[in-house]
Amino acid sequence: MIADHIHSLICSTYGHTLVLFTSYHLMGNVYQMLRDEIPFPMIEVWRHSPEEITRFKQMDNAVLFAAGSCWEGVDFPGDMVSSLIIVKLPFAVPDPISEAQKKEYASLKDYIQAVIVPDMQKKLRQGFGRALRTETDTCVVSILDERAGEGGRYHEEVMCALPSCKMAKDIKDVQHFIRNRKGVEYYL
Numbered sequence: 452m453i454a455d456h457i458h459s460l461i462c463s464t465y466g467h468t469l470v471l472f473t474s475y476h477l478m479g480n481v482y483q484m485l486r487d488e489i490p491f492p493m494i495e496v497w498r499h500s501p502e503e504i505t506r507f508k509q510m511d512n513a514v515l516f517a518a519g520s521c522w523e524g525v526d527f528p529g530d531m532v533s534s535l536i537i538v539k540l541p542f543a544v545p546d547p548i549s550e551a552q553k554k555e556y557a558s559l560k561d562y563i564q565a566v567i568v569p570d571m572q573k574k575l576r577q578g579f580g581r582a583l584r585t586e587t588d589t590c591v592v593s594i595l596d597e598r599a600g601e602g603g604r605y606h607e608e609v610m611c612a613l614p615s616c617k618m619a620k621d622i623k624d625v626q627h628f629i630r631n632r633k634g635v636e637y638y639l
Contacts, residue, residue, distance in 0.1 A: 453477075453481060453595060454481050457470060457536055457595075459622050460534055460591070460593050460622070461489055461491065461514055461534065461536075462489075462490070463591075463629065464533050464625065465629070466491030466512030466514050467512050467513075467514075467530060467531065467533035467534060468514045468515070468532065468536060469521075469527060469534070469535050469536070469581055469582060470517070470536040470538065471517055471535065471578050472516065472517070472518040473518065473538070473541050474518065474539070475518050475519070477538065478516050478518050481538075482516050491512050491513060492510050493513070493514045494506055494507050494513055494514070495517075496515060498520070508527070508531060522541060522574055522578045523580075526581075527581055527584075529588070532582040532590060533633065534582075534590065534625075535578070535581060535590055535593070536593045537595065538595050538596070539595070539596045540575065540594070540596045540598060540599055540605060541578060542567060542570075542571045543574075571605070571612075575609065575613065576612055589628075589632045591628055591629065592616070
């Protein structure tokens with residue numbers, strides 16, 4: 452279950468987590484499931500809420516649940532975000548413009564490869580950039596969408612979109628990474 456994976460990752464990194472959703476509905480459901488289970492301050496951002504983002508930035512080990520505009524244009528420097536959880540690949544929601552655009556391609560597969568996948572890759576890079584802004588930033592990035600995993604439908608496209616980095620297969624790898632990269636003050 453997604454909520455269980457998110458819970459494990461948040462606890463493994465002692466908070467300091469940005470959880471990016473593509474759906475406000477799913478975000479609200481997972482937040483409700485975890486709000487009494489997570490031992491760190493949790494903040495939920497609905498639409499663009501500068502006050503909530505500022506509140507997150509002022510806390511040392513908070514967890515921010517966000518969607519929409521938080522995928523881009525919000526800076527979280529240093530150890531503020533040591534864990535970025537991307538719940539689903541950020542594919543665009545179909546709309547009348549995309550439906551009309553789709554008709555310009557010979558097949559649905561051509562349209563997906565020419566438009567949908569590159570748009571997803573761009574948004575994925577933007578989400579990734581919320582946590583890693585400089586060469587000295589360190590962060591665990593977890594993509595929970597099984598389509599991104601080894602053997603998944605979009606694994607290659609996801610790997611091409613992101614910078615080269617080590618891959619973790621287990622929650623213990625995440626814990627080991629955090630313990631070896633963060634100083635004592637991180638845990639206080």
